[in-house]
Each structure stands twice: as C-alpha cells, then as structure tokens.
Amino acid sequence: MARVRLPTARLVARILAAGAVLWLAQSWLAAPSRTRIVVDDELRAGLRADHQRRTGRAPSAAEERALVDAWVDDEVLHREALALGLDRSDVVIRRRLVQSMRFLLEEETAPLEPDDDALRAHLAAHGERFALPARTSFEHVYLPRAATLATGVAPATAPLDALRARLVAGEDPARVGAPFPRGARFTRLSPGEIDAVFGPGFAARLAALPAGTWSAPVASSFGGHLVRIDERLAAEQPDLATVRAALAADWREERRRDAERAALARLRERYDVVPAEPSSLPGSARAEP
Amino acid sequence: MTHDGGTAPRVRATDGGSAAARSRLHAAREPDAPRARRFTARFALVVLALAAACADRATPPAGPPGEEAREPCADRNPLRNLYFGDLHVHTGYSFDAHVFEVRTTPVDAYRFARGEPLLLPPLGPDGRGTQELRLERPLDFAVVTDHSEFLGEVESCLVPGTRGYDTSSCAAFRAGGAVGQAVFGAQTTSPAPMRDHDVCGDDGAACRDASGEVWRRTIEAANDAYDRSTRCSFTALVGYEYTANTGASSQHRNVVFASDRVPPPTTYVEQPTPEGLWRELRAGCRADDGCDVLAIPHNPNQSNGRLLRVEYAPGSTLDEQRAQASARGAIEPLVEIFQHKGDSECLSGLSGVIGDVDEACGFEKLRAPPFEDCGDGVGSGGTGNGGCVSRRDYVRGALLEGLAEDARLGANPLPLGFVASTDTHNGTPGAVDERSFLGHRGNVDDLPDERLATEGARSGTLFNPGGITGVWAEENTRPALFAALARREVYGTSGPRIAVRLFGGWGLAPDLCDDPALLAAAYAGGVPMGGVLPPRADDGSAAAPRFVVSALRDPGTATHPGTPLERVQIVKGWVADGVAHERVHDVAGTAGVGGVDPATCALDGGGFDTLCTVWRDPDFDPAAHAFYYARVLETPSCRWNAWSCRDLTGGARPASCDDPAVPKTIQERAWTSPVFYRPPS
Numbered sequence: 001m002a003r004v005r006l007p008t009a010r011l012v013a014r015i016l017a018a019g020a021v022l023w024l025a026q027s028w029l030a031a032p033s034r035t036r037i038v039v040d041d042e043l044r045a046g047l048r049a050d051h052q053r054r055t056g057r058a059p060s061a062a063e064e065r066a067l068v069d070a071w072v073d074d075e076v077l078h079r080e081a082l083a084l085g086l087d088r089s090d091v092v093i094r095r096r097l098v099q100s101m102r103f104l105l106e107e108e109t110a111p112l113e114p115d116d117d118a119l120r121a122h123l124a125a126h127g128e129r130f131a132l133p134a135r136t137s138f139e140h141v142y143l144p145r146a147a148t149l150a151t152g153v154a155p156a157t158a159p160l161d162a163l164r165a166r167l168v169a170g171e172d173p174a175r176v177g178a179p180f181p182r183g184a185r186f187t188r189l190s191p192g193e194i195d196a197v198f199g200p201g202f203a204a205r206l207a208a209l210p211a212g213t214w215s216a217p218v219a220s221s222f223g224g225h226l227v228r229i230d231e232r233l234a235a236e237q238p239d240l241a242t243v244r245a246a247l248a249a250d251w252r253e254e255r256r257r258d259a260e261r262a263a264l265a266r267l268r269e270r271y272d273v274v275p276a277e278p279s280s281l282p283g284s285a286r287a288e289p
Numbered sequence: 290m291t292h293d294g295g296t297a298p299r300v301r302a303t304d305g306g307s308a309a310a311r312s313r314l315h316a317a318r319e320p321d322a323p324r325a326r327r328f329t330a331r332f333a334l335v336v337l338a339l340a341a342a343c344a345d346r347a348t349p350p351a352g353p354p355g356e357e358a359r360e361p362c363a364d365r366n367p368l369r370n371l372y373f374g375d376l377h378v379h380t381g382y383s384f385d386a387h388v389f390e391v392r393t394t395p396v397d398a399y400r401f402a403r404g405e406p407l408l409l410p411p412l413g414p415d416g417r418g419t420q421e422l423r424l425e426r427p428l429d430f431a432v433v434t435d436h437s438e439f440l441g442e443v444e445s446c447l448v449p450g451t452r453g454y455d456t457s458s459c460a461a462f463r464a465g466g467a468v469g470q471a472v473f474g475a476q477t478t479s480p481a482p483m484r485d486h487d488v489c490g491d492d493g494a495a496c497r498d499a500s501g502e503v504w505r506r507t508i509e510a511a512n513d514a515y516d517r518s519t520r521c522s523f524t525a526l527v528g529y530e531y532t533a534n535t536g537a538s539s540q541h542r543n544v545v546f547a548s549d550r551v552p553p554p555t556t557y558v559e560q561p562t563p564e565g566l567w568r569e570l571r572a573g574c575r576a577d578d579g580c581d582v583l584a585i586p587h588n589p590n591q592s593n594g595r596l597l598r599v600e601y602a603p604g605s606t607l608d609e610q611r612a613q614a615s616a617r618g619a620i621e622p623l624v625e626i627f628q629h630k631g632d633s634e635c636l637s638g639l640s641g642v643i644g645d646v647d648e649a650c651g652f653e654k655l656r657a658p659p660f661e662d663c664g665d666g667v668g669s670g671g672t673g674n675g676g677c678v679s680r681r682d683y684v685r686g687a688l689l690e691g692l693a694e695d696a697r698l699g700a701n702p703l704p705l706g707f708v709a710s711t712d713t714h715n716g717t718p719g720a721v722d723e724r725s726f727l728g729h730r731g732n733v734d735d736l737p738d739e740r741l742a743t744e745g746a747r748s749g750t751l752f753n754p755g756g757i758t759g760v761w762a763e764e765n766t767r768p769a770l771f772a773a774l775a776r777r778e779v780y781g782t783s784g785p786r787i788a789v790r791l792f793g794g795w796g797l798a799p800d801l802c803d804d805p806a807l808l809a810a811a812y813a814g815g816v817p818m819g820g821v822l823p824p825r826a827d828d829g830s831a832a833a834p835r836f837v838v839s840a841l842r843d844p845g846t847a848t849h850p851g852t853p854l855e856r857v858q859i860v861k862g863w864v865a866d867g868v869a870h871e872r873v874h875d876v877a878g879t880a881g882v883g884g885v886d887p888a889t890c891a892l893d894g895g896g897f898d899t900l901c902t903v904w905r906d907p908d909f910d911p912a913a914h915a916f917y918y919a920r921v922l923e924t925p926s927c928r929w930n931a932w933s934c935r936d937l938t939g940g941a942r943p944a945s946c947d948d949p950a951v952p953k954t955i956q957e958r959a960w961t962s963p964v965f966y967r968p969p970s
Contacts (some may be wrong), residue, residue, distance in 0.1 A: 082589030179807035221844035
C-alpha cells in the first residue's frame, strides 16, 4: 500500500519557525514604526536645504539640532493626530484630498481635437452661445442736456426739433449739434455695445425707431440725440468658420468636464450610497439646529 | 497666420496627490496597453506641435509686425473708436496668486473679460470658488500678464511625476500662503537670483522647459479668445509680467506683444536688469518675424525711485546716451498710472519740482507722511511701503526728468503715456466696480473683514479695485490696439468709463467745442494725446499751442447710473534752464458742483454729462520742453469701503467703517496721455 508522505514534524516545526520569524520581523519593522521616529541623513539634508533656502546659508550644528527637534515634534503630533483620526474630521484636509483627486481625474482626461463634424454638432447644440446678436448701424446728432448749459462751459445749442428740421431739409449732419467725443457714426453694434456707449436703455429706444430717417429726440445718459438708423441686421447663427476657435475651445472644455464626470461616475460604481438606517435613539433623527 | 487651439494635450494644474497615487489610479482603471497607446498619442502630438512650431518659423511673414490673416472689422473708423480694457491681469499661473488659492486660468480670465461669470475664493468643499462675479459691461480687450519668472516652477510643483513635484520646495509652495509665495518669490528681490535646483535641476533647464508648456497654453488662451470675425468684439493680446524686485523696490514691467509671434518670456532670474530685459526683447522679437513688443513699467509708487530712474553706463559718450535714451523711450512709451495698489500720478511736496500744492494729488495714496524723500537717489523696501519716496515714483516727476534729459541730449528716455489696470491676482480683468469689490488676491482679501482691515502696512483699506485703460483705435484688432499703445493714444481711468479726447495744435480753432465735426478738425489741425506737437510755424501766426479736451461721463449701467463729471484740468510740466516746474489749470467745469452722502452713497445730482473746452497756454515758453495732459475729475462718490460698510451693521461692522482716518469718498478720474512740446534744437 502506498504510503502517503505526511509532513514530518520537523518540516512543520520549520514552517512554524519561519512564520514566527516573519511575524516577528514584520512586527519589528511595522508595529514599532508607530512609535519609532527615524532621523536619517536624507531628512537632515532636506532640513538643511530648507534652512538654506529661507535664510541663504547653511544651519550651524546647534541650529540643525533645533530643526531636527522641531521636525520630530511635528512628526509626533502628526502621528498622534492620525491615530486619533483627526484627518478624517478636518474639513480642510478633506477639501484638499477631494481637490487633489479631482485634479488627478482631470489629468486622466486629456482632451482631443474636434473635427468638423464634432464642431457642427456642438454648434447645433449650443447655437445660442455663439449666435451673432442683432446689430444696428446709425448716425446721431448730439445735444447736451439743457441743465448742463447753466455754467456756460458747454456748447450753446438750439432746440432739438429745430435741428431735426435742418437735418430733414438735407443739411450735412456733420454741421449740426454738439461734438460727441466718441464720434457720430456707429457701425454694426450689438444692443449691449450700444448701451455701453450711450447708457442703459438706449438700444431698446433705437429698436423702436423707423430706419432711414432722422428720428424724434432720443434720450441717453448724456442728453438728447437725433438718430438715423442706416442698417439693421437680425441675430443669426454663425457659420463654422467664423467661430471655429471659440467653438473648439468650448468643445474641449465640455469634453474635459464630461470626462471628469464620467471618471467620477466610474469611481462611484465602487460605492453603495444608501440612506442612513433610521436610528432607534429618540431625537437623533432630528435635523441639527 | 492663425493658430486654432493647441494640438498637444493639455496638462492640468494639479495640487496634491503624488506620482504613486496617480499610477495606482491608472492601475485600478486600465490595463497597460491603452496607457502605452495614450503615451504614443501624446508623443505624436508633441512631435506634431514641434513640427508646426518649426513650420511657423520657416514661413516668411506676410507684412509688417502685427499684420495678420483676419477679416476686416465692420466698424473700422478713421476718426477712431474707444475701446476699454485691462493690461495687467494675473491668474493661478502666477506663483503669488496660486499660493492664495487662486485657480483661474487665462481661459477663465478672458471669458470673464467677455462677460462670463467667474467663481472667486473662498473655496468651497468642492475646491471651487463660492463668490460669483460677473462684469456688467464686458471689456473690449485684455492681456493676461502672469509673472514670467516661475511659470515652470508652478507647473512642476502641481503636476505629480515631474522632477520637482516631491521636493520640499514644491511641498512648501503647495502649502501656500506667504511662506509658499516666498519659496520662489524671494528670488525676485535677490541681486543674483537663482532657480531652485531641486525643482529645476542644476542649470534650471527643467523649469524653463516646463515654462514653455505654460507659455504655449497662455498664447493658446489668447488666440482662442480673440474675435477674428468682422464683429471684432474682443481682442486678447499676448503678454506677461517681468518681475524685478531688487532692493524690495518694485521695478516690474508688463510685456505686451502685437501678435502671437512671440519669443519665450524673459524673466528676472535670467535677466536681472531692465537693460537685460530690453536687450532680450529686441533680440527675440524682430519685425522680420512679425513680432513687435512694448514693456510697460507699472505702479512706480512702490519703487523708491528705481523703476523710472535714468542711468547710463559709466563713461558713456553723449551719443551713446542719446541712443540709449531713444531706445528706452521706444520700447517703454507708457507707464501704468493707477492700479489696485493706488495712484502713481503725483504727490505734492517732493523735492526737485517747483509748483503749487495740487490738492487732487491726495488720491488713493499708499504712502502717507512722514517718509524720507529720496532726493536724486534711490531707496529700498517700497513693496512693503517702506523706504524713501522719490519724485520719480509718480509719473509727473518722471515726465519732468524725461524732459530734462531731452533738453540735455535731444532724446527723451521717459516719453510716457498713461494706462491704468487692475493688477488683479484673481483673474478678473476689468473688475473695477467700487460697489462689488470682492478683493484682488485670492484668500488674502476674499472676506469683508480682510478688505476692511486697517492694521499694518498692507492693510486692506489702502487698496482699491483698480483702473482700466481707454484706447483710441481704428478698430478692435491686435495691430490697431498695439499701434495705439505705441503712439500713446490711450488713457487711464481709476475705474469709470469716462470717454476723453485731447488734441494739441498750433492752429486749432478757439470755437472747436461748438463744431460738431470737432474730431475731423482736430485730427487735421493737431495731434491727439500721446503725440508730439509739430514745429511751430515761423510766421508768428500762433504764439502758443491750443488744446481741446472733450469728455463724456460714464454712461452707467442698468443697476448704477454712473457719476457725473466735475472738472477738467490741464496739467502742464516744463523744464526751463534746467529747473522743473508744474502747474495745474482748471479749464472746464466747477469745483464742488456735486456731492455724495457717504452713509447712503446717494449722489446729490450735481455735475456735468459732458465737458468740452479749448485752452491756450497763457505761460508758453517756446524755449522750454513741456508736456500737457488732461485730468478729468468726477464729482465725489462712495469709495468701495463705504459701499461695503453701508450694508454691515452691529458686530459684522469692522472698526474701519467708522474710522475717520479711512476715506469714505473718492473723486474718480481719467488721465490722458500727454501731448509733448519740444523746442527746435
């Protein structure tokens, strides 16, 4: 009958001994690391370099002892704080780690270059952000508010209606009204750009004027204006070539955000997010004040 | 040619983690093969980018500097339009912004300039800002000017796996705050600056290489934001800040380019003198390559007389000095007269200038008496608001020094026009509204208590939201804006969008303000701000030059009506027989015509919508070099701190809200670039 070879007692003893040695070694190497602080040459060199950077010279022997001492104090406190789990309750540390992880995720997601199809799709989806606003071209004749004339430093003017009569009669607008430092002709400005020059509400007032004729007086932040609308362009969707650079930048930014979200979603799959069990302790379910 | 978006993958700024953590993340998610493929793809893209860069260099440029392939602007105007912008903007790429939790990029800054919202510190638990800010009126142009010095160090410290990432320097930098700032920043005050060799290697090459990638992203952001369509709605120029702080005196310059054909940034570490900066710019930025460049010295008020000092090599001949003066004047035709660190126009009572006290100089001053006058010398400690104060720390004194040199040499080393900026370190160009000031430097001043602090030399109440620059240009393009900057047809404001024209000439009509065609007449018969008066006719037809100033108040916005104008002044400076003089003339408007209630910030309604006048110099001396600039004052309005305090009551109200030593009102203003007069030689 075949004899099954059983491990000899000697072998068992060897295995046990080896295990014991390993265990001892591990506990000697790992467990004491909680209470053992090693000050090695690398650490000393780092502290010396820091000192040099801060002060412009190498530390003396006494200073180096003090640096090591301070570092050891910090290390003791750091380890005690970790042992107490303070890192888990500190919002600053949590924020910092969350931030670091977000940056790592972003790093993961180097964006590509969009091709024309991708850009066209992006334009179709976000047309409103790249649309050309409505634009208006006009000429105006300026008259400061009467109140400003009291001091005698602003130009004397005739009433706006009389000026309008001169314009309607065909007089050169460059000979009518007061000088306006920003000029008399404005070409293809958006409503926002018009209001930035003339003050809030001016673009809306222009929108109500008929084109091609000198208007009744229109108020701005500076006084009165007679306006002739020369051109109105409706808001429009741009073609790809016009907005390619802006579109591509926007596309890349969106891809980056998408990728970050996707990476976060993948990480989330590792977790079960569940509502807390209702506690049996009275009052503990109450919202905190 | 144009550059659409970059081809190399973008490396994001990261702040934390480690190479080991990153590789664990990779290992957890992906097998090795895709990693290798991605590396190959990245490598291929880098090669392509390099090839493209080489191709750029090899392509002969089509025309003069700044000329570019783009559509013509619909609103091109030979009488010149007004564009508002910010020439001094930092983002999280600047070492001294990142350490204060600023995480904006140039892309964010340009979006903000164009009217999109931005989230500012304090950061929330998700690492994003918690205060939203948005410009009510977008800017027409902006230049992101991150500090060139440590672009590579910042990048290395934030990207795990780089040689610098795990060094103690980078750890200290990432820890942030004032200590983090000093890790690299201390080098800007050293007369012999060095790169951190743990982070950058013995020869600094690792950081210079890393800087190249950041610079590429900076250019890409500007190119992406630049509107090349016929609308010409926004221009992003390419630039950086050169950060010389020798003696803890600010000698910084913003370097602004005419196009995207630019050399790598010059830094204080490699070129610790302004001569080195100019030399490197001239050598690296050549018209043949389609490059043109200006350097703009900024806030001389912290320079202890150093920033605008004129020095020549010992033993240099008059001819050499003349050549130097003229070269300096060509590359530095502008100075930043105002920014969040206060006013640099003038300070009465400094030695070496004869003139009456100018009461309007007491505006947004960082330095308060008593302080030592530098006299003709220089001092140290200005960036901490210490050391002596020089007349050259204010542009009026510097202009006078330039005139004196012009009289001596026949060349003016300081023919300075004016710009104003924010110097925001939040990436918020043009955020100059007093009512919505949320600070300018990350978590240093993101809370009302910090901004309203009065203790210490850098107390929050000394600062202000900063100013903007107005540019008169034919159209809103890089070449047109750059040309306007170079010819100084630009002006600064302390924030409001005041529009102002200044022309000088011998034959300007005295009734020009009644002429609706003033602009055409003034361009035909005179020179605009920044110009030099042509020689006077010999026929005696004009004894003295005339100047026309025409100004419009800020038109306001839907939420704020803006403030009316009070006065226009002409500031004249001249040098006669080697003696410097200044005189301020009230030429239009009325002192005290309007006021404000500092408790409610309500205006009393007094003031002017527009002011226009033609003024002739009553004391003209044809033998004396002179400059003339216009200062347009608004009626008093609430300073930002009064707006902040208005809504704070009880325990939330800091002491400075009720401290009479902290000004509650200001007279906001615009300063035009000067018109210069040079006697016939």
